[in-house]
Amino acid sequence: MGTENDTRIHRAFIALGSNMGDRIGMVERACLEMERAGIKVKRTSSLFETAPMYVLDQDPFINGVCEVQTTLTPIELLDVLQSIENGLGRKKIIDKGPRSIDLDILLYDQEIVNHERLHIPHKLMLERDFVLRPLCQLIPHEQFPIPGKKAETFLSHLNSLPAPPSAPFSTTQISSTFPTLHPTDPGRPTHIMAILNLTPDSFSDGGLHPPTDLTALTNTVRSFIASGATIIDIGGESTRPGSAPVGEAEELSRVIPAIKHIRTSIPEADNIAISIDTYRARVAEEACAAGADIINDVSSGLMDPDMLPTMARTGKSVILMHMRGTPTTMTKLTHYPDGVVNGVAAELRDRIRAAEDAGIRRWRIILDPGLGFAKNQLQDLTLLRDLGRLRCAEGLEYFPWLMGPSRKRFIGRITGVEKASERVWGTAATVSASVAGGADIVRVHDVKEMWQVARVADAIYRVE
Ligand SMILES: Nc1nc2c(c(=O)[nH]1)N=C(COP(=O)(O)OP(=O)(O)O)CN2
Ligand SMILES: Nc1ccc(C(=O)O)cc1
């Protein structure tokens, strides 16, 4: 064990659990409190919703694991974690019963600790699917000093455990008023994200929604909601192939008043998530301050170095979309030597890693293969056909996926429909394929029509 004046940096893994109140909010506050106490949260696993074990008469838990760096000794770390638990209102009424937050040290370097207050490796971790699964996400191949199990890796031990009574669902938070996403639940519904382009030049609806006409905006938003949208994606700059940037001030003037208007004057939108479609950090930041819940960046932070830190600071959910280059250069960047699915998977893994390094939590990330962005027609079709395979690629398991095929060029090429706003039927086929492949959200212009397509596709494909 480290000595008192040991300032070496140690690596520890901490299990996170909550089953009372705003469970994900509690986990997020615990991570912030750890950082405030000088414990660096390096990476977080996905969060899983799990049925209670031991004491069965209580609400489901949210469980995950984080990797931390600390100069504290194991007992000092335990003291800090217990004070965070107490500060967040944990009261132990019954052992293994309901708790607002639970922080357990699982591993600390390669040390074995047997102390009256603390056992490392954590005594019960090998029998708990809800601890091992998130731990394996962070360290799938490592060996740790588990007494009697030295040669065993976690992953093989996890696979040898009896299946839990009900499968743990990975869980992604959008906001405290929005239903949590459960991307591994085979019976989940597909969410409809309605596109609201406040631009004069978007490829299919440019000029349709002038940003200064707030009465028309109200009607549009109401009709999206009445047609089944649960998320509205607001964009103030087109990123169609060949488009030129409009500049930050212009983009801000298009989107911020609209978001404020929706949040202050359209009560029907209270339970609807607002997403801001921007690659600029400042626009994202102001949009969140005005009431946006999701930052949708087509470049996953590549076009503005401040974007990932801004996403982390706002604590909002984020869409990391795959693209290469800029809207001006992307049409030429379509070389994927290992195939488009493997190429997109590898490049999204890099973006997830960069997002984590900036402090974005895994349960706040939604992925998107970026149809029409640095892809040719065959590649767009392959991504639609093989979404199921992409979702299972190593390191991409457990995330929710968004698909944005609506009215895009590849649909026009196949059908010969020149006018993008008339590509509704072709879009319907792509929405159905997206649901079949396991998309959690579809981003569409034709909300009423695609809501119907998604409902029928859900009835066909979303079976428990
Ligand atoms: N996450 C995500 N975001 C997107 C996607 C997409 O597929 N995924 N497609 C877009 C293109 O559609 P839009 O109608 O907004 O076109 P525009 O760029 O001309 O405004 C713009 N934004
Ligand atoms: N922003 C985009 C708009 C349109 C397309 C497309 O039609 O393929 C791609 C990107």
Ligand SMILES: [Mg+2]
């Ligand atoms: Mg747009």
